[in-house]
């Protein structure tokens with residue numbers, strides 16, 4: 001039987017949390033979604049990935065991984081497929097901001113002073129800063145590191161290696177090459193390999209329309225090219241993201 005992991009808050013006792021907070025460890029809160037990821041990836045893709053990245057970071061620098069926020073901001077058709085797919089369950093921005101703020105304050109009450117919001121679901125990004133700012137307005141003794149985008153800047157050479165068939169932008173990477181590759185590495189048991197197929201919206205302009213026109217929404221929920229996915233790319237994406245999280249934490253909070 002596996003032992004409880006001393007850095008995973010879900011598996012810790014209150015005394016262990018008290019001691020970790022007193023030792024000055026940062027707490028990392030993953031922010032994900034419950035959202036369709038095409039016919040081949042599970043609904044928990046955006047929650048599994050940041051959790052696993054945070055758990056890997058905990059092997060490199062001391063930190064506590066808090067239970068993640070498993071519901072995210074409304075899925076937008078051009079970057080997430082939209083709200084019409086069964087299984088996509090989202091929160092309104094005001095609810096999400098209030099939820100993140102209250103979890104931050106709960107972590108602060110538990111003794112943590114160094115807090116990190118680590119986002120995976122694109123639509124959440126703008127709301128993290130707002131929630132952090134509200135939490136800090138209530139508790140001036142905390143500092144919050146806000147990571148809206150989990151990938152580092154890649155050089156053009158790295159991008160063409162990682163995306164041999166062309167990089168069209170991170171906002172098209174929903175249920176596509178990036179996420180499928182990482183899930184190959186983290187949870188291959190959840191990837192329906194026989195269901196992987198490329199798709200895209202008939203029209204994806206760089207503006208938006210509410211309500212979304214039907215041709216903004218790809219039939220399968222896939223925005224680009226999951227058939228490009230590979231374990232090798234997944235490993236590189238994963239390591240790059242772990243390193244980025246570790247670097248940001250060490251830069252802003254130092255070693256405890």
Ligand SMILES: [Zn+2]
Pocket residue numbers: 037045046120121174175179
């Ligand atoms: Zn996703």
